[in-house]
Amino acid sequence: MIFLRFAVRRLLEMAVTLLGASFVVFGAMYLAPGNAASFLLGGRSASPAALRAIENQYHLNDPFIVQYGRWLGNILHGDFGRSLQYRTDVSELLSSRLPTTLLLVGMALVVVIVLGLALGWIGAVRGGATDSGILVGTTFAIGTPSFVAAILLQGLFAVQLGWFPSSGSGSGDGFGRMLWHLALPAVALALYLVGLLARVTRAAMLEAMEGEHVTVARSRGVPERHIIGRHVFRNALGPVLTTAGLIVSTLLVCTVLVESAFSVGGIGQLLELSATTKDFPTVQAISLIIIAVFMTVNLLVDLLLPLVDPRISLGSRADA
Template sequence: MNLLRFAVRRVAEMAATLLIASFVVFGAMYLAPGSPASFLLSGRSASPEAVAAINAQYHLDAPFAVRYLRWLGDMVQGDFGRSFTYRTDVSGLLADRLPTTLLLIAMALTVVVAAGLFLGRIAAVRGGATDAAVLISTTIAVGTPSFVAAVLLQGLFAVKLGWFPSSGSGDGLLDTLWHLTLPAVALALYLIGMLARVTRSAMLEALDSEHVTVARSRGVPERHVIRRHVMRNALGTVLTTGGLIVSTLLVCTILVETAFSVGGIGQLLELATSTKDFPTVQAISLIIVALFMAVNLLVDLLLPVVDPRITLGTKGAAA
């Protein structure tokens, strides 16, 4: 299938999925117990007139379908509504906090790719004691949830040793990078183990393939065999886990940001959920869905580039 046609079709599917997701997100929030009006009143008793005024101000008195269509139209125009908690535009909150979360995810993803590929490569190539050591370490990593890693790293490197800040996101680029180092490692630890194991398995499979045997029989240096034939063939399998890795980062960043008090959208989502800040929860949820779908589209487009054996089929990228 033509690459442009494939991309256009996938973008159309993404738009349809976002539309369905928007309805689910909007409807699910209004099925939750309690109401925005009760939160806005902070538990104080109010006259029916006061409650009616609040409902009218936030369009809570309109029928569900009208509220949804009005909200959807505003979202399309970039208007995410007004936060119940902060009493300000949600778009302003997102503009302040989203860059921090994206930087944290980028740092964690860099650590995952660098460490995961390295560990998986040396385990497959060297074998023996090195392979056993990598398997043991990755088993520990995979068995350590992000919030547990956050607590352990914070207690050791921030509180006991004082090498890194224990909370906050810093001021300025370098200070922000310093503050986000421990959260990025905590976020990446589980995924390093997963990617290392995927890389190891893919490379071991490639090492047993016929074309690798032929290349070795022709006297091709081992380092070239590993780089050109083994690692390149394994990258296709590794790349298919990209969507899972990013989706895990998007979900786990909520826990890690809360543990380190990082002022990103993860911590904002946790607070907004606990306070029934509907507009904020809805906006962040849709952003996460959109990011996840964009990553999956990027992976599908890169697969044929990384591995020419993979072609774009009528239902996506298929070998």
């Protein structure tokens, strides 16, 4: 009952926050220089009558709150509007490009989780020169932005060595071909977060090793591998899981840079092109989707934390 009440409350908070975010997303585009009518004209001059006809067709001359209400109502019915640049429904653009981005983010997330947890575990358990080497490596990873990693990986492994394709997603050549095309972008996307997760995991495990329960377990002769797995790593999962929201949001945001560098053709590259050309409906739809995914991940983290860390009480959080 406490869990259900907490989940319902968090869902309501998420809905209110998402509503506020939608207002900001819709309004932010109209604060930028230029307007949609000038883009639709393609830079050509037009008579006042022609300009008014375009504004009437796209409801550009309606009051802001009316435009926002119409846009929000359409979104609730699954209609994201019509792209001003591609002259097609935004939902069709998203459906054709979203699978590529989801696969790219999924591959990068696997790299982050596997390498980040492994490096953090090894650094905390081994110590010494191994730990120092991991600290140096993770410092380099954290200090390398995604777009810099994309350029370096592309220049070395695609251009110089020719091991991987330098651009494209391979979406028309089968799933295996897509994995090959997206390998370098996934590594470029994951590099910074591998260093971050490794640092968080290492610090959390080192802190857990100093716990009284670990000392007691060792005094009782419990094998070290059981102590690390059951007592140290499990207690370190709380801080690790808390960073999940940051990891997912960073992956989604950095896809814009990485997809553009590799010409992947996902929603990240679409977002960049649409923002450049003032394609309001497309930018608003993608931005809202990214925000919704980020908030959903945070909700899942809040619900999973008590399962991995019994010290966290849903009851106390729900009543706070």
